[in-house]
Amino acid sequence: MRLSRVLSTLFFISIVSCTDGDKAIEEVFAETERGTILRNINRVSKDFIHTDFESVFELEIEEQDIEGGNLLDFVRLHIEFRDRTIDGSDNSTQEVILKDIPSNAFIIGPDAFPRTTILVSYQEVVDALAINTGLIEPGDQFGLRLETHLTDGRIFSTLDTSASVLTDACFFKSPFRYEINVIEVIPEDLFTGTYSYEIVSDVINPSFGIQEEGIVSIMAGDLPNVRTTGIIGEGLEFTIAGAYVYPKIYQSVNLFCIESGPHILSGPNDTNFGTIDLNDDTVFFLDIDIGFEGWDGTLDNGDDAIGVSTLYTFKFTKQ
Template sequence: MKKAIFLIFSMTLCFSCSEDDKAIDTVVEEIERGAILRNIDRISPNFLRTDVQSAFTVVLEEQDLEEGGIFDFVRLYLQYKDRTPENGDLSASEIMLKDIPNTDFQTGSNGLPVGTVEVVYQEAIEAFSLDAGAIQAGDQFELRMEIHLTDGRTFSTENGSASIFTDACFFKSPYRYVINVIDTIPADLFTGVYNYEIVGDQTPSPTSGVDNQGIVTITTGPTSNVRRTSLIAEGLEFTIAGEMVYPKIYQSLNLFCRNSAFHALTGPDEQNFGLIDLTDDTVFELDLVLGYEGWGGTGNFDTPQTIKLRFSKQ
């Protein structure tokens, strides 16, 4: 199981957070305190393939030991993942996209800096000198954020813990966001009551809380093409992009927010993606990683485990 390098929870700490709590006061490290970018609102998580002015937009609250007093700027990094390489693989490694200064953040209701981070689709295309016509629904951009403090320290994905990354817990600071390129589908598609079963050779650990089969209701999510179901403790969320199904990264499998050592997360498989027939929503498959990126929780998943779920409409 991964261990947080800078940001970890005290193993004996138990607390109940409200919106007015200064959450950073509960984030501890043996020597120094860290910083987080708390997700206040995911306004628009994906790019619309046919609209280069569509944007990824999220509202964030910066928290540090000095309640924003040592916040300098946020650096954005971007990567392109060509998930439809039939016309040639155009995938591109991570680049530095831009910096957002602390002056773009305003004091929010908690007395902490709050700002809107936005990446326009056209901006992402130009950053990699891509041909917009070659990008297909199902392709992805990956945005990573790095906090820079005035004392020279930086914090990003390598500095967190399971209970910091997931939106299921108070901190909601994944530092990393997957931006799917989508074509909008009708809101009623892939919703309703479904029977699910785990197919293939992989059987989840009994401690995972995921049964081999069952009945779930799939509902629309907060934005286009997003669907939700109660399959895991947080409520499994996935996005339909082209003919592929992408589970949201860093979702909580067991909601052990108070103790990162036992907190397990889920996410997408980087090699296999469930396929969907956009003309028929009666059956589809989804690949889900338990113990995503090593966040398996003590005794649950020594290594990440991928399970394939088949959903059949009732």
Template sequence: MKKIYFIILVGILTACSDDEKAIEVVTEGIERGAVLRNINRIEKNFVDGDLTSTFAVEIEEQDEEDGALLDFVRVYTKFIDRDLSNGNDSTAEVILSDIEALSFTAGLFGLPRDIIEVSYEEMINAHSLDLDNIEPGDQFEVRLEVFLTDGRSYSNDSGSASILTDFCFFKSPYRYVINVIEPIADADFTGTYFYEIIGGDDADGVPKQGFITISSTTMPNVRTMPLYTDALEFTIAGTSIYPKIYGSYNGFCRDSTLHLLTGPSETSFGQLNLIDDTVFDMTIVIGYEGWDGQLGNNVREFTYRFTKQ
């Protein structure tokens, strides 16, 4: 059963944009527990066929003793085969490594920081995969679990909506999706688009149509657009489109029980033509993993069509 409340929160927290106040938020807001705050996503996806490509993220561990409770961080991985036409090569989650507290260094506010970096080759070897069977659009996952010296541990299944999303201060998703991509030009799938809902659930309260600007990012194939409260980020991988997990729909960082999160569908991955960016479809789940503000009773899935202007 999903844990709606996360024991790390004592009172009401807001999205914090002033990093100078970060340590104050940590010391005043944490009663017990720990998070792995997402400080910087350095590299996001793997490039098809390039074994040297990496996923890398800088994290900061926060606990009630300013990092003194950190024992180690465990890194789990798995592979998700998204093209089942030639069989299913998906793998179960395995432990990739344990990162001991001594590997962390003091960050800006004295809290322990480290960079989690995993290469494409390392992932393939960990799951005994055949590189020829991996296609653009397939995915890997990295999941982190923080272990404390008193025996407690925390991961994405013990977080609240306001902990998991990058929109709020703690931005500790614990889980990261790594897409296998075939790089496209930075200008592709950018510019002004008209959007409309062409399929899915009741669109009450959800923007049904309008004009929007899609922008490129510093990461290949990753695009953003201001569709909801949080800028909706998505990745083009092969002919699939994947919205980022744990996006914020309404930005209610003050009350995690009312916070709606967005993410990808598990069955519909959009439609696009890599050599023609004039029209494409993308499916978005509002209430991702049950984070819909109503205990999983209002999870909805929408398919948008975007037409370039």
């Protein structure tokens, strides 16, 4: 059985709702291996400012395991650079280890599980990856991946979990992976207001239940360059980075927060990026994979099959 489909039963048993008021699951399957999560408690800051190497990614996390956090040894951070600049060259890097956060850096939080704040500075990742800063442009990205190491030697990360654990729409909110965009801060009123939208992709999957056109309100998020709107169940969040539009990873399309259910997730496409004109917010495009990383709602726990993603391109026009 593939590990990426296993964690749904490693640690939890009952139906998980989509509210933050739920308590941690107390019942576990006696016959299954117990896992761990790194619950996303608070995104304080998420992107790097292009020329500000003191800017930071900051995230508060909570580690949960079957022994109340006592299995935690350390959390390892991995980082990579993705060159999105179209200039005929590709300065992307392989993933490297950034640093380890030991268990003694965690303190017991209000839910009786250990919590800590992850701080990753722009300069820190540039140094770790030995990148020429002159090659970094707005719209480039850094990929941050978290990996939990337990005292018994087991390791858990993004591939060792389930759709209902990965998404922020459900209680556990443990993606283990975050995209850090390189941005230039834009005014909060740009790309906000009432927009019509239409799906202009060649292929539309009716089983995803997304309306092909409509009218939505786009609002500024709590963090720079973040915008939110409706369309999918969780609410579509995206970030404007340079001339690109990047949707948040692991967003829930159908809010199906049941471990054995057909949960559909969305996320950024690997090669197609929505485009935007920073001088004109009347029209822009957003590319997004529905069924991101195979989470297309067709998988059950224990099924080794991999679902498929469908690239959707949305055209937004200001009203």
